[in-house]
Amino acid sequence: MAASVPTGASGIELRHLRAFTTVAWHRSFTRAAEELLITQPALSRTVAQLEAGLGVRLLDRSSRGVALTGTGAGFLVHAQRTLAAFDAAVAAAHHASVVRLGFSWLLPDPWAQRAIAGFERATDARVELVRCDDPLDALDRETVDVAVVRGGRPVGASARTLHLYDERRVAVHARTLAGPDADAVRWQDAHEWTLVVNTVSGTTGPWCWPDGGGPRRYVETANFDEWLESVAAGRGIGIVPEVAERRIHHPALRFLPLTGAPPSPVRLACRRETGTASALSRRFLEAALDAAATCVHAGEA
Incomplete structure (x- = not known):
């Protein structure tokens, strides 16, 4: 069955924008099809659907290759912005359901296992473990949401800390x-x-x-x-x-x-911020405290 051609802008989908921007980037249907992992005829049909839906010509095709029309060049700017905004929204939703826990070496046990399991059961979110030489630097660079900090070294004013327990x-x-x-x-x-x-x-x-x-x-x-x-x-x-x-x-x-x-204190550090990400981090801090209390009560910390 032949693919239907969208009539009007309401029929335009993200796949049409991705197809067009990829062809525009490579100036080639062949290389764009390889990147998108589809056949060249399917890619050509998708771009043709976009042009038909808009009622304009976006690309000039010739034996010398592919070139943007004047309208296509203007549309490309907006298409790229739309895709970037969509990708950012997806990334934000993904990160909102993940707490990235930074640590430099061995995680305290059995606290870490209990804290992670308790948090994931209570929230349906997950903990992503991030090994880094300097967890506080990773926290500043926002590549982790919560950092395990051992010892009594001070942290910067941009972070707040939560004491869990002391290690011998x-x-x-x-x-x-x-x-x-x-x-x-x-x-x-x-x-x-x-x-x-x-x-x-x-x-x-x-x-x-x-x-x-x-x-x-x-x-x-x-x-x-x-x-x-x-x-x-x-x-x-x-x-x-x-x-x-x-x-x-x-x-x-x-x-x-x-x-x-x-004794050597075990602390968690997180950024002083508001929003969904920090709300999920607070839920992790609560699970971390519960796990620490359990370990101390059982004489395991």
Whole structure:
């Protein structure tokens, strides 16, 4: 059955605009058909339907190729704007049903699993996990909606934070690193350490000791993987939340209890804003608090 030709502008659909703008971009029906994954005859019929519906000629076809008519050039501007607005609306609707959770390394467990499951059950939305070296920077750039922030480093004025619970710190060093055969590391001996620090998203660094009272020597790294391999290479010791002891299985590393250390806070950061996206983020914060309370009550945090 032959495709019907729309009569009047009311018969014009988005597929007609996409067909026309793609041909106009490539100046070729062949290349446009390849991009749109349709046959060239079908593409030609779609553009012809658009021209018939408008009652104007948009393209000049010749043996030399395809060119826009004067009317076609003017129509192209409006067609592109219409498609861009539609695509933006679809993207906004998609993002309104998704909370993007940024994190730099191991998510706290079992909090993360419970928070995500509880949120998705309650809202029919979903959580998209986004691994990034600097979750706060990702929050500023709006590539995530909520960021997991460990440790006590300050956040900018553009974000607000929610404290979930505190994690116990442990020490980790290379099995080949020379040192006393102690069963634990003492926080008050920090001045004797060479401390490996993740300066971007680490939980323990110079900011943990006021007035320079911490280690005398630091090895700086820029992300979790660099931190891990620097500790494994024996360049110094690392201090991390105890979740790392359960989740990191590196043959070159040895974990030890850390006595006298302050706990490491786990917080969520989100932007100070209004609207649908932030309303969904608030629902996630509520689910996160519920999950944190459950973990603390069960002694799992």
